[in-house]
Amino acid sequence: MPSSYDPQYAPAGDVDAALMVIDSRLKAIHEGKTKTDPEQRLLMDQFLSSLGPGGAHDLLDGACTLIYMFMTWLRKAYEDHDKDVIEYVVPDLVATLRTMSRSVRPEAVPTMAGMVIAAGIGLSPSLWRKQFGAWTKEEMNPLEATALLLAEHINRLTGDHDYATRLVTNALSRADQD
Structure with missing residues (x-):
């Protein structure tokens, strides 16, 4: 019997917009920009405010879908080497998030660790999170950071700065063709 947190019951959200946000952050990091450019921040803020309440919820669901997709890829990659994704991803993620105290x-x-674990065992991060109530403003940066760190983990494993982005883009293209 499938869990009520099975991804088939979860809205995918606006994966394109969520990927755009994560990809722009990844590119900034790889360009050596450790602080967000004020102009880039303004453009991102304008984009996010243009979404409206429904669009913001879609963006949140899209970020959770990214987390699910990234963890699914990581789970399969680690299983190919007889390793447990939870053991190899969650401790590093938690340690890094803890250093991002600002x-x-x-x-x-x-x-965030719970959402990643949920995704790692095949549950929908958005449905898992929903059981605890509405998203809070304080969870927006951690959610973005979690998706970003998972994407960067994939990129490091593959040795390709754009692999995680291409992974999602290719999956979306295949879904559009079906």
Whole structure:
């Protein structure tokens, strides 16, 4: 019997927009920009405010879909080497999130770890999170950071700065063809 948190019951959200946000952050990091360019931040803020409440929820669901897709890829990659994705991804993710104290509040770290674990065992991160109530403003940066860190983990494993983005883009293209 499938779980009520099975991804088939979850809205995919706006994966394109979520991927755009993550990809722009990844590119900034690889260009050596450790701080967000004020102009880039303004453009991102304008984009996010243009989404409206429904669009913001779609973006959140899209970010959760990215987390699910990234963890699914990582699970398969680690299983190919007889390793457990939870053991190899979650401790590093938690440690990194804890070092990001200016943008990730400590109380958000367990939630992000729980979402990643849920995704790692095949559950929908958005449905898993929903059981605890509505998203809070304080969880927005940690959610973005979690998706970003998972994408960067994939990129490091593959040795390709754009692999995670291409992974999702290719999956979306295949879905559009079907």
